[in-house]
């Protein structure tokens with residue numbers, strides 16, 4: 001198995017599937033723009049798209065340190081889901097039931113918005129709305145999933161999650177220890193790198209300029225620097241998610257937490273039948289606390305990922321952290337525990353990357369005082385769809401269009417910084433260890449509610 005991204009020069013299986021990749025020119029002179037966007041991932045590209053729709057006369061430039069999709073957007077699990085990183089029950093407690101319900105509705109609609117944009121722009125990224133199956137594999141997972149569905153019903157969440165019994169669940173996927181599942185139709189899957197690269201091509205057709213190998217080295221209201229070149233812009237949008245902490249002024253805003261993935265060879269006909277012939281494009285997981293996520297890809301592979309890789313001291317983000325042997329081994333074991341029918345299958349690639357997590361796990365759209373510098377992100381690993389919603393809010397606000405969405409209310413929330421080291425390192429890594437422990441106890445039939453509460457405090461979710 002190849003697990004060094006350097007071997008083929010690209011940081012994910014999805015990107016390496018697209019070789020040869022077009023490489024765009026770096027910035028080679030100083031420049032004046034209406035809008036300068038830092039970061040060539042979904043956030044930056046969707047923002048450029050909606051801005052260009054709202055005002056086609058805008059001169060927009062995007063600056064990407066490496067290549068489009070180099071970050072999480074070219075590496076993720078491909079779940080285009082209506083998941084919000086904070087439970088809707090909490091959103092409801094803080095903003096009221098109506099705002100929570102409207103936000104949930106906007107998230108559900110975002111999945112279809114992406115589907116229709118992909119169709120309109122002719123982006124071939126295997127967008128398939130096959131739904132999300134979350135297996136129930138122990139009693140604690142059962143009570144948690146029932147509570148989640150009840151909370152959703154309480155606020156009128158339109159994700160229309162239903163509880164399936166064992167037989168109904170097995171009509172989707174034949175997994176071990178499964179007593180049932182929750183199923184939501186408000187979820188599609190994509191080949192994520194094809195989405196982000198396709199978006200970039202579509203933007204260029206609309207006159208947006210994208211500079212690659214163009215690291216933004218400093219940013220202030222009204223201007224930024226790419227090496228020795230100065231870019232002045234009426235508005236600047238910083239969309240660097242897990243990499244944002246590299247700018248000294250935002251070191252403690254978004255914590256880079258790593259998520260890791262593996263991909264199998266395409267399943268043979270026999271293997272595919274043995275796991276229950278799941279619909280292609282199906283997203284699957286179970287209700288454990290340390291999140292896992294799988295996708296049955298359009299070419300019948302299993303792309304499978306999970307959290308749990310260590311947080312690195314000082315929020316350091318570097319290429320060496322994009323792979324993690326122990327997490328790769330855990331993922332391979334967990335997939336085979338879930339689907340033992342695949343025992344012996346070849347894993348073709350391991351990769352990972354940083355997510356951006358805010359101190360309270362809420363995503364944000366943050367303008368500075370003069371409204372010229374905007375920072376967006378903080379999706380905590382749920383940004384494939386969420387970045388589209390954030391981008392629409394950002395674009396509307398930048399052009400001064402009216403916006404009565406619930407999203408704009410919630411994303412305007414006051415920011416909090418993460419604690420300085422060593423508290424950040426201790427809290428997060430202890431939190432990850434405790435999360436793993438809670439899952440193990442739950443698998444043994446022990447509900448560990450008190451320990452779970454400690455876990456939530458440690459990782460900043462309480």
Ligand SMILES: Cc1cc2nc3c(=O)[nH]c(=O)nc-3n(C[C@H](O)[C@H](O)[C@H](O)COP(=O)(O)OP(=O)(O)OC[C@H]3O[C@@H](n4cnc5c(N)ncnc54)[C@H](O)[C@@H]3O)c2cc1C
Nearest residue numbers: 039041042043065071072073076077079216241382383384
């Ligand atoms: C392994 C993994 C699996 C995931 N699975 C899912 C999933 O299934 N569903 C889901 O909803 N979310 C998932 N996520 C999260 C999702 O991918 C992200 O939330 C989303 O892609 C964030 O997009 P972005 O554009 O904000 O950030 P990114 O895609 O990270 O883009 C930021 C870009 O900024 C560039 N950059 C950084 N610094 C500079 C600089 N100084 N100058 C210029 N450019 C710079 C980077 O190179 C990068 O390309 C996953 C993430 C990972 C890592």
